[in-house]
Amino acid sequence: MKRLYKIIILFLIIFGVGIYFTVKSINNSFTTTNEVETVSSQPRLLNLSTKL
DSSP states (O other): OHHHHHHHHHHHHHHHHHHHHHHHHHHHHHHHHHHHHHHHHHHHHHHHHHHO
16 A cells, blocks of 8 residues: 555656646746747837838
């Protein structure tokens, strides 16, 4: 039974670490896409203002 508890605890630790890194990578992908959108939208606004 002690071996079973060790396996279950090890699995829960690995599962928790996996969820942590998944949430962290999702948050990083959202922040990088927002930065890319703001950087790419500025030249478009400049091009529109020069055409007018």
